[in-house]
Amino acid sequence: MSDVATYPYPLVVFDLDGTLVDSAGDIAEALNRTLEDWQLPRVAEATVLTWIGDGVRRLVEQAFTAAGSTIDLDRVMPGFMVHYRECLLRSPRLFDGVAEALQQLQGRGVPMAICTNKPSALVQPLLDHLGIGDRFALVLGGDSLPQRKPSGEPLRHIAGHFGAAPGDCLMVGDSLTDYRAALDAGMPVALVRYGYPRGLDLQHNEAVAVVDDLRQLPGLRAG
Known part of the structure; x- marks a missing residue:
């Protein structure tokens, strides 16, 4: 039986490069x-x-x-x-804790999506290569919509696809681009300390959490 109702977010949206994958x-x-x-x-x-x-x-x-x-x-x-x-598939790897965190979320029935600025045609082959291609209910690439991050429109689009309010969902990213997109969409954001932060202040921000490992995502072990 799914315990998605016990998880604090009805949808988790992940950035790809620098958040899930070291590419x-x-x-x-x-x-x-x-x-x-x-x-x-x-x-x-x-x-x-x-x-x-x-x-x-x-x-x-x-x-x-x-x-x-x-x-x-x-x-x-x-x-x-x-x-x-x-x-694309030369030497990518999942960051530590990614596979386990995704497995826990999927096991609890929490829908997950990808929001990346990577060209959409290259996303699924990468996910499949790394063994996580079946984890995501929706994948949005940088050319899927007229807008891309740091616009919040891709995040609003994803939330709408699942019938969720952006403010109820969680965006997980590593960069200032992700952070600005989440703020623009009105979506809570969790940041990772690894990845490619590019000028993002990990000490002073409005993120709900800053983690070293995706297994530390807020509420992941709750319920």
Whole structure:
């Protein structure tokens, strides 16, 4: 018998890269292969981390701007997407505690969704590769709607799909982009200390929780 009624949130919405999956090395490699295609120098993964979160076009734009390039991004993006697909399953891994937390939530009948700025066509293959493809009732990518995070519209759309009020649901993310999206949607947010926070103040914010491990999500062991 489901005990979803005992869980404080009727829906949990997760960010993907940096929250569930450590994919920075693969994203960095795809970006660096693209830079090499245009005879530009590779950049350190630590630098790429500061660019992840706002969608692939913005990622590439920041890298080429940092390299001093004025190449039209419309010429660059097709090649980048080829590399992105080729590197997608190169070395991703789930962060510690992710598999167990998702299993607990699913076992309690709590619906879960993904809200990511990653291109939607690349999300399900990644989830399936990591063995969590059946955990989510809805997956929303960065190109699924006209808006993407940090707009709150994707979160409002997801909540509406499940017939839930945004203010009753929980968003779980790692970045300032996630945090701003949740605030814009009026959705409570839990933040993780790992991932790619990019300027997010983990000490002073309006999050309902800041955790080191998803097994510490509020109310996960309650009931």
